[in-house]
Amino acid sequence: xxxxxxxxxxxxxxxGRLPRMAEPGILIGAAIAGLTIAALIANGNIALGxxxxxxxxxxxxxxxxxxxxxxxxxxxxxxxxxIVGAFVLALIPLGSVTYEVVKNGMxxxxxxxxxxxxxxIVGEGGxxxxxxxxxxxxxxxxxxxxxPIGLMTAIYLSEYGxxxxxxxxxxxxxxxxxxxxSIVAGLFAYSLMAMxxxxxxxxxxxxxxxxxxLMIPVVVRSCEELLRLVPNELREASYALGVPTWLTIVKVxxxxxxSGIVSGVILAVxxxxxxxxxxxxxxxxxxxxxxxxFSGPMMTLPVFVYDSYAHPGIxxxxxxxxAWAGALTxxxxxxVLNLTGRLIARRFAPKTGR
Amino acid sequence: MSKxxxxxxxxxxxxxxxxxxDVSMTIEPKAVTAFIxxxxxxxxxxxxxxxxxxxxxxxxxxxxxxxxxxxxLYGPGVDxxxxxxxxxxxxxxxxxxPTMSIKENVLAGINLNNKRMPNSEKDELAEQALxxxxxxxxxxxxxxxxxxGLSGGQQQRLCIARAIAMQPEVLLMDEPCSALxxxxxxxxxxxxxxxxxxxxxVIVTHNMQQAARVSDTTAFFNIAGTGAxxxxxxxxxxxxxxxxxxxxxTEDYISGRFG
Numbered sequence: 001x002x003x004x005x006x007x008x009x010x011x012x013x014x015x016g017r018l019p020r021m022a023e024p025g026i027l028i029g030a031a032i033a034g035l036t037i038a039a040l041i042a043n044g045n046i047a048l049g050x051x052x053x054x055x056x057x058x059x060x061x062x063x064x065x066x067x068x069x070x071x072x073x074x075x076x077x078x079x080x081x082x083i084v085g086a087f088v089l090a091l092i093p094l095g096s097v098t099y100e101v102v103k104n105g106m107x108x109x110x111x112x113x114x115x116x117x118x119x120x121i122v123g124e125g126g127x128x129x130x131x132x133x134x135x136x137x138x139x140x141x142x143x144x145x146x147x148p149i150g151l152m153t154a155i156y157l158s159e160y161g162x163x164x165x166x167x168x169x170x171x172x173x174x175x176x177x178x179x180x181x182s183i184v185a186g187l188f189a190y191s192l193m194a195m196x197x198x199x200x201x202x203x204x205x206x207x208x209x210x211x212x213x214l215m216i217p218v219v220v221r222s223c224e225e226l227l228r229l230v231p232n233e234l235r236e237a238s239y240a241l242g243v244p245t246w247l248t249i250v251k252v253x254x255x256x257x258x259s260g261i262v263s264g265v266i267l268a269v270x271x272x273x274x275x276x277x278x279x280x281x282x283x284x285x286x287x288x289x290x291x292x293x294f295s296g297p298m299m300t301l302p303v304f305v306y307d308s309y310a311h312p313g314i315x316x317x318x319x320x321x322x323a324w325a326g327a328l329t330x331x332x333x334x335x336v337l338n339l340t341g342r343l344i345a346r347r348f349a350p351k352t353g354r
Numbered sequence: 355m356s357k358x359x360x361x362x363x364x365x366x367x368x369x370x371x372x373x374x375x376d377v378s379m380t381i382e383p384k385a386v387t388a389f390i391x392x393x394x395x396x397x398x399x400x401x402x403x404x405x406x407x408x409x410x411x412x413x414x415x416x417x418x419x420x421x422x423x424x425x426x427l428y429g430p431g432v433d434x435x436x437x438x439x440x441x442x443x444x445x446x447x448x449x450x451x452p453t454m455s456i457k458e459n460v461l462a463g464i465n466l467n468n469k470r471m472p473n474s475e476k477d478e479l480a481e482q483a484l485x486x487x488x489x490x491x492x493x494x495x496x497x498x499x500x501x502x503g504l505s506g507g508q509q510q511r512l513c514i515a516r517a518i519a520m521q522p523e524v525l526l527m528d529e530p531c532s533a534l535x536x537x538x539x540x541x542x543x544x545x546x547x548x549x550x551x552x553x554x555x556v557i558v559t560h561n562m563q564q565a566a567r568v569s570d571t572t573a574f575f576n577i578a579g580t581g582a583x584x585x586x587x588x589x590x591x592x593x594x595x596x597x598x599x600x601x602x603x604t605e606d607y608i609s610g611r612f613g
Contacts, residue, residue, distance in 0.1 A: 231449075233445065233449040234449060234451060234452075235410070236407065236410060236445065236449070237445065237449045237450075237451065237462075237513070237516075238451075238462075238466060239438060240405065240407060240438055240442065240443035240445075240517070241438065241439075241442070241462060241463040241466060241467075241516065241517070241520055242435050242436065242437075242438040242439030242440075242463065242467065242520065243435070243463070243466040243467055244435050244467075247466055247467065247468065248466070251465070251466050252451060252453075252466065256451075256452060256453055348453075
């Protein structure tokens with residue numbers, strides 16, 4: 001007791017604190033200093049100014065905090081500034097892409113764009129209705145193929161396989177498949193179709209096959225991880241009620257993990273919906289609307305964007321505008337998918353109660 | 355409803371490791387039998403062999419006989435799924451299904467097995483099971499809320515309701531009170547005393563006062579050392595085990611001299 005009271009002389013538990021406005025104040029000062037230096041020495045180069053401002057801020061906050069608050073708080077502020085800096089750095093390309101796509105895409109983001117195809121259209125006008133429906137067909141069929149196969153493989157790996165040789169080799173090959181270059185998937189689908197229906201057969205379905213090859217491993221991996229997260233206690237509770245294994249999986253394990261599975265599937269769709277190369281090979285290229293995925297080439301949005309941008313006609317601006325609008329449409333589709341996925345996930349998520 | 359369990363020369367293995375050695379005992383119907391002993395002595399493992407739940411762990415196997423009213427649980431052609439419909443189990447940690455409401459949890463045994471039953475009968479069964487688990491009064495107004503919103507003690511009684519809704523003949527309880535506070539523990543102990551009129555109850559517990567309070571028969575398990583199999587040291591009427599046990603190890607354990 002005595003040693004404790006002795007060590008607690010006045011001020012032992014307090015230390016200096018920077019006022020709350022100190023950090024934002026230093027940040028503003030550093031920004032002004034950095035941008036001024038950049039204006040003076042580099043002709044107002046904004047990127048250089050921002051980097052300089054960040055460095056000046058790091059140094060100043062370190063010195064000030066060290067003097068007022070001590071080394072531990074200074075280290076805390078340094079780590080926080082670095083982390084926030086990394087976050088902002090990661091955000092810049094995202095914001096920049098979104099800004100550019102929206103700015104350039106809005107020019108042709110109109111009713112005609114969604115109602116017309118490129119059939120008999122040269123120059124201005126026209127739309128991407130054929131590419132949008134094509135993308136929905138190809139990705140939709142790819143999901144119909146990949147989700148059941150992927151989910152069932154994941155169920156085998158997490159519920160039945162349990163470290164068997166077969167499960168280990170499936171895991172290995174799924175990992176290998178994750179790294180397949182997408183062009184290889186396209187060539188695979190193309191040659192499969194060539195073998196079955198003769199050379200040169202392109203169709204929406206062939207595109208779906210190519211996308212499935214890319215999608216299945218993503219679905220398997222994410223679903224497997226999520227199924228493993230389901231607590232064993234729930235399986236045991238179900239078994240103890242005399243429920244057979246398959247009913248336990250269908251009615252307890254999968255429903256418990258369903259919200260994560262839905263997000264995993266949405267992520268997998270988002271991963272493949274923007275694929276260009278395999279679709280260019282397997283689904284082909286057309287200017288007309290084709291609603292039969294089993295016959296004839298089918299246009300898709302990424303291919304449409306690529307083609308409009310790489311081979312513009314006259315006037316080129318009309319083609320470039322359509323390409324940007326196509327990119328914007330892709331982003332909107334992925335965003336809508338994501339939001340629906342989140343809504344579905346919330347609807348099915350385990351109820352937390354209260 | 356309740357049935358007698360006779361165990362003869364039971365050995366339990368995990369792979370090549372023998373976890374429980376040569377257990378022979380009889381578990382009487384309409385009574386509470388308590389298993390006590392230090393951690394790792396195989397009492398939970400042994401309990402799980404009584405409804406073949408140990409098979410959930412890969413590599414687990416059993417030698418010997420477990421007779422449920424004369425019928426061998428390990429006989430040829432016996433389906434473990436059917437065994438578990440007759441021998442219910444409650445676990446150490448309350449584990450209601452997080453995706454289901456309170457009522458759906460109670461009826462899980464029916465719903466998960468795809469059994470068809472008119473809604474009125476389901477309601478009746480749910481009420482009966484919840485009353486049986488002394489939970490009805492507390493939850494009757496919120497049957498459609500998630501089961502995970504209940505307190506720990508209520509969740510454990512929900513799990514008991516879920517087990518007795520299957521109308522089993524035997525109810526196994528693996529340390530059902532170890533995660534609960536004294537008030538909830540008391541509620542579950544009272545419940546056990548009520549339930550033994552209808553079921554054969556087997557409980558594993560680390561709490562010797564609990565064993566002394568609720569059980570009619572007590573079995574003491576022990577291990578010789580790490581890696582050695584668990585053995586049944588002594589089994590007898592609870593009064594006798596806690597006052598004048600035959601074996602010195604039992605007396606040492608009960609009086610707190612070791613373990």
